Amino acid sequence: MRKLIVLLVLLVLVGCTDDAEDIGIVARVNDAPIYLSQLEFQHDQFQVDNVGAYVPSVDKLRNEYGDILADLIVQELVAQELARQDLAVTEKDVRTAEDAVRADYSEGAFEQVLVEEYIDLKAWRRQLRYHLAQKKFFHHVLRSKIKIDYKEAEKYYRDHISDFYLPESMRILVVRGPSRELVEKAVETYLKDKNQMDLATAFGEVETREVMVREGRLSAAWRNAISGLEPGQASSVLTDRFGFETLVLLEKSSAKVLEPAQAYPLVEEALLEQKLQIAFDSWLTQALATARISVSEHLLAQAMDSLGQEPPEQENEAVQGYEEETVPAEQDQTDSGS
Incomplete structure (x- = not known):
C-alpha cells in the first residue's frame, strides 16, 4: 500500500x-x-x-x-x-x-x-x-x-505456539556496596527479615535492585555465583571495578509454555x-x-x-x-x- x-x-x-x-x-x-x-x-x-x-x-x-x-x-x-x-x-x-x-x-x-x-x-x-x-x-x-472469536484465537495459538514459550528464568536481588564487609552485613540483615526497603535505611551506602534474567543470558560470573543456589540463598561476594555485590536468588521459574487462557491477551x-x-x-x-x-x-x-x-x-x-x-x-x- x-x-x-x-x-x-x-x-x-x-x-x-x-x-x-x-x-x-x-x-x-x-x-x-x-x-x-x-x-x-x-x-x-x-x-x-x-x-x-x-x-x-x-x-x-x-x-x-x-x-x-x-x-x-x-x-x-x-x-x-x-x-x-x-x-x-x-x-x-x-x-x-x-x-x-x-x-x-x-x-x-x-x-x-x-x-x-x-x-x-x-x-x-x-x-x-x-x-x-x-x-x-x-x-x-x-x-x-x-x-475476534475464540476459534480464531485457538488457531492462532496453535499456529504460533513457539511464541508462547517461556524459557527458564530467575528473579535476583542484587545488593551492591563500597566494601565487602558492608555488603555481607546488608545481605545477612535481608536474609533475616526479608525487607529490602530497610537496607537503604540501615545501610545508607548499599544499593539494591531486583532483576529478572533468563538462564541463557546470565554472565559467566553471575552463572557461577548462582550455580547450586536455592531460592532464598545468597551467593558469595563478587568483586568488580565498580565495587562489591552479592546475588540473592529470590525465585527460579522453570521453562514452560503458556496455557491458552494465559496466552489469550x-x-x-x-x-x-x-x-x-x-x-x-x-x-x-x-x-x-x-x-x-x-x-x-x-x-x-x-x-x-x-x-x-x-x-x-x-x-x-x-x-x-x-x-x-x-x-x-x-x-x-x-x-x-x-
Whole structure:
C-alpha cells in the first residue's frame, strides 16, 4: 500500500499553480493544502540521527521527500474522515497531549529543546494533531468494526505456539556496596527479615535492585555465583571495578509454555494488530479511489532547491501525457500502469 501511495505522489499531475495563494503549497487533498514547510519539518525529523553522516544523493532525497509526502497525504485523508464522522481532533485534545509531553520537562526545558533542535512549535503541533488523529481513527473508527472469536484465537495459538514459550528464568536481588564487609552485613540483615526497603535505611551506602534474567543470558560470573543456589540463598561476594555485590536468588521459574487462557491477551493483541492493518488498508484503498489529490509539478525542484541541490534532469518526464490538473487516485493508478 505504501508503494502505491508513493507512486501516486510521484506520477499525479499538478493542481497547484503559481498563484500567490498557492505559494508554499506542494499538494492538495480534496482541496485541503499540504505545505512545503510540513514536508521540510518531517524531513528534518527524519534526518535528525544522520546529521553530518553523509551528503545524500538527489535520487535519495527525491525518494525521501516522496515517502514523506505520501505519509502526509494519508494523514490528511484520515483527518478528513474523522471530520466527516464528527470525530475530529479538537484544540482541547491537542492541548491535553501537549501538556502531557511538557510535563516530562522541567520549567522552560521544553522550549529550550525546541530551540536547540530547530523545531518550529507550530509545525510540531500540526504533526501532533495528525498523530492524535491516527490514534483516534484506529480506536474509534476501525476498532469498533473488528471482532475476534475464540476459534480464531485457538488457531492462532496453535499456529504460533513457539511464541508462547517461556524459557527458564530467575528473579535476583542484587545488593551492591563500597566494601565487602558492608555488603555481607546488608545481605545477612535481608536474609533475616526479608525487607529490602530497610537496607537503604540501615545501610545508607548499599544499593539494591531486583532483576529478572533468563538462564541463557546470565554472565559467566553471575552463572557461577548462582550455580547450586536455592531460592532464598545468597551467593558469595563478587568483586568488580565498580565495587562489591552479592546475588540473592529470590525465585527460579522453570521453562514452560503458556496455557491458552494465559496466552489469550497476547493472542488477542496480535490478531487485533493484524486486523487493524487489513481494515486500514481496505479503507485507504477506497479513500484513494474517490479522493481528489494533486501535487505541485515543482515539488521536487523546490525540495532540492531548499537543500541546495540540483533537480534531476528528467524531472518532468513522469507526468508527460497527462492533461488534467487533478487526477482521481483510481484513474492515476490505471494510467501509471500500477
